[in-house]
Amino acid sequence: MSELDPGRHIQKARSLSAGFSLSNITKAEPYIDNVLRLFKSRFDELSDSGAPVEFQQWFSYFAFDVLGEVTFSKSFGFVQSGSDIRNAIANTGSLVYYISIMGNYIWFHNLTLGNPLFSRLGLQPNSHIFDTCLLAVENRKNNPEVRHDMMQRWLDARASHPDRLSENDIFGAAVANIGAGAETVSATAQAVLYYLLRHPEYMKRVQSEIDAAQARGELSSLIQYHEAAKLPFLQACVSSQY
Ligand code: HEM
Structure with missing residues (x-):
């Protein structure tokens, strides 16, 4: 998603594709199950208390946590806390407006949020999602027991062809994956339940x-x-x- 050159886009997509194989994703099922168990107990609590269940919120918490697990073996903790930590999910909504406009004016983006000076000076807006991704990438460097998650597949692809993927490409792919995967899964799960209830x-x-x-x-x-x-x-x- 972060690649403008069509040739490089195809090359990057090929290098990243191993992470998306069904056999790789199903290996993460026990960890997705942990999120699901927690999700179920939260729903039981809401049901016992008679409180309304806001699908929009809960399915987003669930989908973001699952994407954290499959991408880099770390849930964001949204289901656990039962809240949108530091407004991270709500902020991705505002980011959509920025992306849809700046996607057409890349030169302007390069002067603002895309300006490396901004990140070096620590002026870029940070968020729970971005920070958790960064921490997960850092932590795994010192963790000998990392799982064979999507990020590990990408790091393996980089180890065999370092010229095809940079470390930055992998970090970009992880953040993009969270954004691309979580909202789609959340919207789909909400739609399935909504139409079944209707x-x-x-x-x-x-x-x-x-x-x-x-x-x-x-x-x-x-x-x-x-x-x-x-x-x-x-x-x-x-x-x-x-
Ligand atoms: C109902 C679920 C989903 C729908 C309907 C959906 C739909 C799409 C569509 C239409 C695109 C654009 C494809 C293109 O430009 O050729 C896309 C791209 C993408 N999706 Fe999904 N998606 C879903 C779930 C997911 C999940 C679960 C993940 C991650 C685990 C994911 C990761 C991505 C990524 C990384 C891209 C960018 C690919 C690229 O730049 O080449 N998506 N998705």
């Missing part, structure tokens, strides 16, 4: 499908990716291929 007959059908598979002993207590893939009606609700 159509109780389909909600009932998807629930019956899950209950029947559970009764046959085909589901773990937290449904796994390969188990959900065998539920055709659920797949029809969540997948764009139908």
